[in-house]
Amino acid sequence: MFGPPDSEYEGAALLADPIHHYIQFTVPLAKGEVTEKAIIDSPWVQRLRYIYQLQSARWVYPTAEHSRFQHSLGAMHLAGEFGKHLYPSLKRVLGDECPSAPLVEEYMRMTGLLHDVGHGPFGHFFDDNFLADFDITHEDISQRIIQNHLGDLLRQIRRSPSGPFASGEELKPEEIAFPIKKTGKEDHEKPRWVRMLQPLTNGIFTFDNLDYVSRDSYMCGVAVGPIDRERLMHYTFFSPQGLTLHRSGNAALTMFLNTRLYLYTNVYYHRTTRAIDLHLREIFPETMKLLFRGTPLEHMEDYLRLTDWSLLEEVARWRRAKEHGELAREWGRIIDRDIKWKMAYDRTLSLNELRYGMSLIQDTDWEKRIRAGLPASANDLVFRVDAAIQDPRPESPFAMGKKQIYIFDPSTGEIAKESLSELFEFIPSKIVQYRVFALDHENDRLLAEVAEAALKGVAPEVKTSV
Secondary structure, eight states: OOOOOHHHHSSEEEEEETTTEEEEEEOOSSTTOOOHHHHHTSHHHHGGGGSBSSTTGGGTSTTOOOBHHHHHHHHHHHHHHHHHHHHHHHHHHHGGGSOOHHHHHHHHHHHHHHTTTTOOTTHHHHHHHTGGGGTOOHHHHHHHIIIIISHHHHHHOOEETTEEOOTTOOOOHHHHHGGGOTTOOOOTTSOHHHHHTTHHHHSSSOHHHHHHHHHHHHHHTOOOOOOOHHHHHHTEEEETTEEEEEGGGHHHHHHHHHHHHHHIIIIITOHHHHHHHHHHHHHHHHHHHHHOOSOGGGOHHHHHTOOHHHHHHHHHHHHHHTOSHHHHHHHHHHHTTOOOOEEEEEEEEOHHHHHTTOOOOOHHHHHHHHHHHSOGGGTTOOEEEEEEEEOSSOSOTTOOGGGOOEEEETTTTEEESTHHHHHHTTSOSOEEEEEEEESSSTTHHHHHHHHHHHHHTSOOOOOOOO
16 A cells, blocks of 8 residues: 655644744654654743733733744744755855754754743743842743753754754754843854854844744734745845845845834834733732742742743732732732723834934933923822833944844945945834823823923923813
């Protein structure tokens, strides 16, 4: 009886995905073999099913219920596709320094899968409002998990979806963990091929942001415009200088960065998303004192069980059990989507204002200016300020450090980073949204007048009576 060749269908399986259609991953060919399936099914990666991808925006966009787990699988897929596409040019640059193509592919795939493995509940909000107290981020925790908790499994993997590694090759957990810390220092002891791949983990276009822009917009139902991932990848290669984009890929990069910026302003920085975050900030420190004591790096087994689901279930239990009084009531408001803070003022600074005269001020300084500008009759007015800043491009395209990319101009044959400045002229350097929130809308006009004057650094001419 005729059947399909075993080698084509054994040792790999498919996951259905709304963004990438199908994601391939390796499964054991024989009992005892460690493959990608073991990493995906590990408690640390499965935990990501219970960490929402969009922390507060899920209370704004009803369909945004996807998790870090789904995003991590998508990032794994894109990272592997980058690895396969870039390998020929990486090999040309490095020669014998370059390991086998399957090892490079698998290195990229595991970096993609595990780049967010250290996230806590409420994602980046958790970094800013809990982990910052210990001077760490989720990236530090990710590195710890990769090296200390998944390291033994990673070292045993011997093939990628494309085939087996060369004899004697193995994945090194410390090399997978290395690029995940975006603010980490250069480490010239790491192999050159690992260092050259860094911009794909933390540069201006990465397997991470190429997946989350597509996935988050799709799951929110927000039309952000096209993202040409295939074209951007096609025109990316390695030159002796580093990661290089062919000039024919410039339009795809511009399209992607503008799309990403649009997603920030309309989803991540949505006024209600930010209002919920303001409310959360008021109760999160006290909540975490009750739920988790000390730094996660010293209590990793407890951290394994700390997720959005466990946190939300516990604070919901407080309300049912009538525990923790006011704290439980405030969590009840958030869970019930009873929005505490109402937007009274919203101002997005234009590119021209940023270039010609209007300086950025810290939210704390702006709040002080507003308070000082209010009439005496409004001294007890309760309000909060919020400054949301997103920069889709580096401040200096010539000094991007380990994120540096280059542009190849086929008409001159030159490869240079200076061409980036011309490219970035089509992308705003910053989007800055200043907002004021109050408990109701009764004093919106007054707050708007004073906030606008405080932002411009002039004395307010208050026309509104209180």
